[in-house]
Amino acid sequence: MTTNSDRPAVTExxxxxxxxxxxxxxxxxxxxxxxxxxxxGKSSVLEALAALGRLAGGEELAEAFEESGTVRGGVAACVPHGAQPDAEGRRGFRVGCTVNGPVGPVRLDVAVQTEPELRIVGERLTGAGETLLTTALRDPGRRQVQAAWHTAGLVPVTRAPLPDDRLATAMLPLRVAGRTDGQRLVLAAAEQVVVALRGVFPVDPRPHRMRGPVAVGDGMLRGGCDNLSAVLRRTEGECRIRHAALVRAARAVCAPPVEGLTVIPVSGTGTRAGGEAVIAAVDRGPLGLVPVDRLGDGELRFLALALVLLTGPGVLEVDTPEGEVPDADQVLTVLADGLDHGLDRAQTRELLALAGMAADRGHIRLLGTVHDAAVADGIAGLSVVGFERAPLVPAQAAERVAAGMR
Known part of the structure; x- marks a missing residue:
C-alpha cells in the first residue's frame, strides 16, 4: 500500500x-x-513553481516561462529587479525546489540565462548524500550543456551533451541505462522530482468562460475551469460521494436554497460547444433549476475551486499521462493565486476546510495566496507565510546567476 510519505511531493x-x-x-x-x-511577491512564488512543473513535463524554456503565460512578464521579468548585466552581457535567474518521496529529500536547482540568449546554463540534482546530476555551459557557441550524472560503476560519472533549452532531470530516463546501483539511484531521484512537479496544477477560474454550454466529452477539468459543466456531469454520475460533498459545501455558503448540482442538456447548432452539450445548474428546490450562467462570479469561483479540491487525480487535467503514474501514487499540488478573490470570508474558509479533507486523503496539497491571513484563523493543519512589502535594492551584476551552478 502506498503511504502519504511514499508519494512524491514538493516541500520547498x-x-x-x-x-x-x-x-x-x-x-x-x-x-x-x-x-x-x-x-x-506572493504570486511570484506560484509562478516559479508552475514554470518548474512545465519544464518537468518536457517543455522548452521559452514555452514554460514565456509562451504559456505562466509567468507574468515572461522571462525578462524573471531577472532579479535591478540586476545589471555582467562583463559578458549576461543576466539570468535561479530557482530550485526540494521533493520528498521514497528516495528521501531530493533537491533540484536550476540557473537560467536570459541574455544574451535564453538557455539553462547550470542544473544540479542532489539526494541520498550524492550529487546525482550536474550540467554546465562549456561552449557558449553551442546550444548544449555538458551533463555529468552519478554512475558508481566502472566509471564514477557518465558525461554527455544535452540540449540547453530543456530540463536535464526530465531527460534522464531516456539517457540512463539503470545497470548500476548509482544509475538506479539517479533514475529514482529524477522520477521522484518529475512526478511531483508534473503534479503541479495552477487553477485560475474564469467565471465569464464558465457560463456557456460545454461538450459532453470534455470531462477533464482544466486550470481555467471553463469546462466546469462537463466535469460536473461526470462527477454526478461517477463520483457520487465527492459530488455529494460538493453539494454540501455549496449549500453551506451559496445563496439558498441549494438542493443539488446537476446539468441541463443543451441542443442546437448555436451552442459554443457544438453537438451534444450541457450546462451546469443549481437545483433550487421549489424554485427549479438555475443555470450557472445566472450565478454571480463569486459563486462560480467557489464551485470551481471546490470541484478542484474534491476531485483530485483522474479528473483534473494535469501533465501526468494516463497510466504512467497510478492515481494512488499521485499527489497533486494545487496552486491557487488569489484564493480569496471575489469570495466572502465564509466561502474562503469553506474552501480551506475542503482542502484539509483532501489533504488528509493524501492526494491534494494546496498552495494559495490570500490578502488577509486572518481568514485561516483556527483551521487545523494550515501553515501561513506572511509577506510584507520590502524596498527594492540594486542587485549585483547578474548576481552570479548567468554563470551557472557555482
Missing part, C-alpha cells in the same frame, strides 16, 4: 534570484497560504 521552493526574491526559501506543508497585500 528556493528563489535564489527570481523577480523580487533573493536568497528566499519557502517550506510547504499539505496546506500552505501565502498572505499579504498586493505587490509583496
Amino acid at each position: 521552493l528556493r528563489l535564489s534570484a527570481f523577480k523580487a526574491h533573493r536568497g528566499a526559501s519557502f517550506t510547504f506543508g499539505p496546506l500552505t497560504l501565502l498572505a499579504g497585500v498586493s505587490g509583496t
